[in-house]
Amino acid sequence: MKDQRIILPLEKVGLQDIAIAGGKCASLGEMISNLSSLGVEIPGGFVITTDAYHQFLEQSGLGNMIQEEIARINFDSVESLRRSGSKIRHAISNAKFPHELSHRIIAAYEELSHRYDQSATDVAVRSSATAEDLPDASFAGQQESFLNVRGPAALIDAVRNCFASLFTDRAISYRHQFHFDILEVGLSVCVQKMVRSDLASSGVAFSIDTESGFKDVVLINGAFGLGEPIVQGAISPDEFLVFKPTRRAGKASIIDKKLGVKDQLMIYGDDTDSRTRMIPTDKTQQQTFCLKDEQVLQLADWVMLIEDYYTNLKGHWSPMDVEWAVDGLSGKLYIVQARPETIHSRKAAGKFTKYEADTSSAKLLCKGIAVGDGIASGRVNIMYSLDKRVEGHEFQAGDVLVTDMTDPDWEPIMKKAAAIITNKGGRTCHAAIVAREMGVPAIVGCGNATDLLQAQQLITASCAEGDEGFVYDGEVPVTTTVSYINDLPSIDTPLMLNIGSPSMAFKYAHLPHRGVGLAREEFIINNFIQAHPLALLNHQSLNDTSLSNSIRKLTRGFASEKEYFIQKLSFGVAKIAAAFYPEKVIVRFSDFKSNEYYNLLGGHYFEPSEENPMIGWRGASRYYSPDYKPAFGLECEAIRQVREVMGLDNVVVMIPFCRTVEELMKVQEVMKEYGLERGRHGLQLYLMAEIPSNIILAREFAKHIDGFSIGSNDLTQLTLGLDRDSSLVAHLYNERNPAVKELLRMLIRTAKECGVKVGICGQGPSDFPDFAQFLVEEGIDSISVTPDSVFKTIQAIHNIEKASDRQNARLFV
Numbered sequence: 001m002k003d004q005r006i007i008l009p010l011e012k013v014g015l016q017d018i019a020i021a022g023g024k025c026a027s028l029g030e031m032i033s034n035l036s037s038l039g040v041e042i043p044g045g046f047v048i049t050t051d052a053y054h055q056f057l058e059q060s061g062l063g064n065m066i067q068e069e070i071a072r073i074n075f076d077s078v079e080s081l082r083r084s085g086s087k088i089r090h091a092i093s094n095a096k097f098p099h100e101l102s103h104r105i106i107a108a109y110e111e112l113s114h115r116y117d118q119s120a121t122d123v124a125v126r127s128s129a130t131a132e133d134l135p136d137a138s139f140a141g142q143q144e145s146f147l148n149v150r151g152p153a154a155l156i157d158a159v160r161n162c163f164a165s166l167f168t169d170r171a172i173s174y175r176h177q178f179h180f181d182i183l184e185v186g187l188s189v190c191v192q193k194m195v196r197s198d199l200a201s202s203g204v205a206f207s208i209d210t211e212s213g214f215k216d217v218v219l220i221n222g223a224f225g226l227g228e229p230i231v232q233g234a235i236s237p238d239e240f241l242v243f244k245p246t247r248r249a250g251k252a253s254i255i256d257k258k259l260g261v262k263d264q265l266m267i268y269g270d271d272t273d274s275r276t277r278m279i280p281t282d283k284t285q286q287q288t289f290c291l292k293d294e295q296v297l298q299l300a301d302w303v304m305l306i307e308d309y310y311t312n313l314k315g316h317w318s319p320m321d322v323e324w325a326v327d328g329l330s331g332k333l334y335i336v337q338a339r340p341e342t343i344h345s346r347k348a349a350g351k352f353t354k355y356e357a358d359t360s361s362a363k364l365l366c367k368g369i370a371v372g373d374g375i376a377s378g379r380v381n382i383m384y385s386l387d388k389r390v391e392g393h394e395f396q397a398g399d400v401l402v403t404d405m406t407d408p409d410w411e412p413i414m415k416k417a418a419a420i421i422t423n424k425g426g427r428t429c430h431a432a433i434v435a436r437e438m439g440v441p442a443i444v445g446c447g448n449a450t451d452l453l454q455a456q457q458l459i460t461a462s463c464a465e466g467d468e469g470f471v472y473d474g475e476v477p478v479t480t481t482v483s484y485i486n487d488l489p490s491i492d493t494p495l496m497l498n499i500g501s502p503s504m505a506f507k508y509a510h511l512p513h514r515g516v517g518l519a520r521e522e523f524i525i526n527n528f529i530q531a532h533p534l535a536l537l538n539h540q541s542l543n544d545t546s547l548s549n550s551i552r553k554l555t556r557g558f559a560s561e562k563e564y565f566i567q568k569l570s571f572g573v574a575k576i577a578a579a580f581y582p583e584k585v586i587v588r589f590s591d592f593k594s595n596e597y598y599n600l601l602g603g604h605y606f607e608p609s610e611e612n613p614m615i616g617w618r619g620a621s622r623y624y625s626p627d628y629k630p631a632f633g634l635e636c637e638a639i640r641q642v643r644e645v646m647g648l649d650n651v652v653v654m655i656p657f658c659r660t661v662e663e664l665m666k667v668q669e670v671m672k673e674y675g676l677e678r679g680r681h682g683l684q685l686y687l688m689a690e691i692p693s694n695i696i697l698a699r700e701f702a703k704h705i706d707g708f709s710i711g712s713n714d715l716t717q718l719t720l721g722l723d724r725d726s727s728l729v730a731h732l733y734n735e736r737n738p739a740v741k742e743l744l745r746m747l748i749r750t751a752k753e754c755g756v757k758v759g760i761c762g763q764g765p766s767d768f769p770d771f772a773q774f775l776v777e778e779g780i781d782s783i784s785v786t787p788d789s790v791f792k793t794i795q796a797i798h799n800i801e802k803a804s805d806r807q808n809a810r811l812f813v
Contacts, residue, residue, distance in 0.1 A: 199328020517784020
C-alpha cells in the first residue's frame with residue numbers, strides 16, 4: 001500500500017478523487033485549491049483515504065461477518081435493522097487498529113499540529129463516504145462527526161468510530177433505499193483544524209430557498225457556539241436571507257432577518273470523555289443576532305462564489321449546501337463543508353401544485369415552521385426517543401410522528417410517517433432536510449407539540465399556507481390542483497399578480513407574470529409588525545406596562561422600536577420585490593381603516609371612533625395629518641431602505657384613497673421630506689383609482705403620477721353608493737354595472753391620452769370573462785390577479801385576444 005494513498009493533505013484532493021476521499025473531503029480539497037485565491041477561508045487538514053478503511057477491514061477480518069449480517073436484515077423490520085447494525089458497529093469499535101496505519105495517521109496529525117504551533121491541536125474528525133454529497137443523493141448526516149478531538153489516542157478512537165458509523169441503522173437503510181451496494185461504499189475520514197466557533201457562532205447556508213426552490217437568494221441559519229445543535233434541531237436558529245442579484249451589484253441586500261430561539265449553545269467540554277457540552281445561552285445572546293450584517297454579506301458572497309464555481313465546473317446549475325463557522329479567537333469567518341443541494345435541483349420545472357385545506361371550521365392546535373408545501377392527516381404517535389413511545393403504540397405507516405427533535409437514527413421511522421412535527425429545530429435541521437428529501441410535510445420548532453397533542457389523536461398538518469405550518473384537529477378536507485405552466489398559451493396583455501403574503505412570494509414567482517400589480521402593506525403590518533406604528537413610537541409615554549412589555553418582546557433583537565418597524569416592513573416588501581425582480585412591483589402604502597388600525601397592538605390609544613370608516617380617515621388623508629405623519633414617515637423610510645440600500649429599484653409606490661389633487665400634492669411633499677421623491681433614483685408613483693373623483697379629474701391627477709391602478713371594489717361601492725358588506729344591498733354590487741364600466745372606459749382613454757399607464761388589480765377580470773374582455777378591448781395596459789386565478793385568467797385573455805384577432809382579420813378582408 002503506497003503512503004500517498006493512505007494519507008493525503010486536503011489541498012491534494014479534488015472532485016476527481018471521490019473514490020478515495022469521499023464526497024466531503026473531495027469537496028473541501030476542491031475549494032481549497034480553487035477558491036482560496038478568491039478569499040474563501042477553509043481550515044486545513046488531511047484525508048485518511050478509503051484505502052485505509054479497506055486496510056482496516058482486511059486486517060481486522062470483519063468483511064465476511066459484515067456481509068453475512070447485512071444479508072440477513074429484513075428492511076421492513078426496524079428491529080431487525082437495529083439488531084444487525086448494532087452488531088456490526090460493536091465489532092468494528094472493538095477491533096484492534098493496525099499499528100502501521102495508526103502510526104501514519106498520528107504522524108499526519110502531529111504535522112498538522114505543528115502547522116498551527118500546537119503540540120496537540122484540536123481537530124474535527126468527520127466521516128466522508130464515497131456515496132455521500134452526490135448530486136442525486138445527499139446522505140446528509142449519515143455518518144458520524146467528532147468535534148474537539150485532541151491527542152493521538154483520541155484521534156485513533158474517533159477514526160475507528162467513523163469507520164463504525166458507516167453501518168449506523170440510518171446509513172444502512174438509506175443506502176438500501178437508494179440502491180447503493182452497501183459493501184461497495186467506502187469511507188474516508190477528514191481530519192480538519194477546528195474553528196473556535198464555540199466562542200462565536202456557526203451554522204449552515206444554502207444558495208437557494210429551501211422551501212420554494214427560488215434560485216436568487218442565499219438562506220443562512222446560525223446560532224452561537226458549535227453548529228451541531230442546528231443540524232440536530234436542538235435549537236431554532238437565527239435566519240438571514242440575502243438577495244443575490246443586487247448583492248452582486250454591491251448592495252447590502254439582506255432582505256430578511258428572523259431571531260431564533262437560541263436558548264442553548266454547544267461549547268468545548270472539560271475533558272476527553274466529554275469533548276463538547278451544552279450550556280444555557282445568556283439572555284443577551286438570546287436577544288442578539290449571531291452574525292453582524294457585514295458577516296452575513298461576506299458569507300453570502302462566499303456561498304455565491306462556491307455555487308458559481310461548481311456550476312461552471314459541472315456545466316449545469318449546482319445549488320449548494322454549506323456549513324460555516326466564525327472563529328471567536330481571530331474573528332475570522334470560515335467555510336468548513338460544502339455539498340450539492342439535492343432536492344430542488346432535481347425537481348422538474350413547469351409543474352405547479354397547489355394544496356388547499358378547508359380550515360374554516362377546523363380547530364388550530366399548534367403551529368411552527370413549515371417544511372414543504374404539502375398537507376397530510378394521520379394519527380398522532382408521540383415518541384420521546386426511539387425506545388420510548390407514548391402508551392406503547394408501535395409506529396405504523398401513515399402515523400404522524402410527534403417528537404422533540406430527530407437525528408439520523410430516526411430515518412427508518414420518518415420514512416413511514418404521513419407527517420413530522422417537532423418541538424425544536426429550524427428549516428435547516430435534520431428533520432427538515434430529511435422531510436424535504438422524502439416529500440413528507442413537516443412542521444418544526446412548534447415549542448410544545450408533544451404536550452399539546454394526544455397519542456392517537458387524528459390531526460392534519462398543513463404546510464400550504466406560507467412560512468408557518470399549522471396543526472389542526474381532525475382530518476381537514478384538502479383540494480389538490482396540478483397545473484403545467486408549459487401548457488399555457490401566450491397572451492399579449494401583461495398579466496401581473498396581487499401578492500399579500502411575503503412568505504408566499506417565492507413560491508408564486510414560478511408562475512408566468514409581468515410583475516406585481518398590488519402588494520399590500522397592511523398584510524405585512526398586521527402579520528409581521530403586529531403593533532400600531534404610533535404605539536411603537538409613543539408607548540413609553542402611555543404608562544401602560546402591559547403594552548410596553550408586549551412591544552419590548554416584539555422588538556427584541558432590534559436597535560429601537562422605530563428600527564423594528566422600518567426593518568420588518570422593508571423585509572416584507574423586499575421579499576416580494578426580490579421574488580419578481582426585475583419586473584415592476586407596485587407597493588400600496590398602508591390603507592387600514594380606523595377600526596382596523598384600532599385592533600393592532602396599542603391602536604385604541606390613537607384611533608378615533610368613526611360611524612363609517614370605509615369613507616373616513618384612511619389612505620392619503622392620514623399621511624399628511626399631524627396625528628399620523630410620523631407613522632407614514634416610517635413607511636417612506638422602509639421603502640427607501642428597500643430601493644436604495646437593498647437595491648430593489650423595481651419597487652413602485654402607490655397612494656390609495658386619494659380624494660383630491662391637492663391631497664396628492666400634500667402626500668408627495670411628506671414623501672419628499674422622508675427621502676422619497678418621484679423621479680429620484682427612478683422612483684415611480686402610482687395612484688389607486690378607486691374614487692369617482694380620481695376618474696373625473698384623471699387628467700389633472702395624471703400630471704403628477706406615472707400610472708393609475710384601478711381598485712374596482714371600492715370604485716363600484718362608491719359609484720353605486722352601497723356597502724357591499726350589507727346583506728340588504730349586496731345584491732346590487734356588480735363591477736360590470738354600466739356606470740362602473742363607463743368610468744373605467746373614461747379612465748383608460750384619459751390615461752392613454754396623457755401618456756401614463758393604467759392597470760386593474762381587482763378580482764373582476766378573473767371571475768368574469770366578459771369583464772376581462774371589456775378591459776382588453778378598451779386597451780388596458782395590465783391586469784393583475786391573485787395567484788390562484790392565473791391559469792384561468794390567462795386562458796380567458798387568450799380566448800379574448802384570439803377572438804379579437806379573428807374579428808380584425810374579417811374586418812381587414
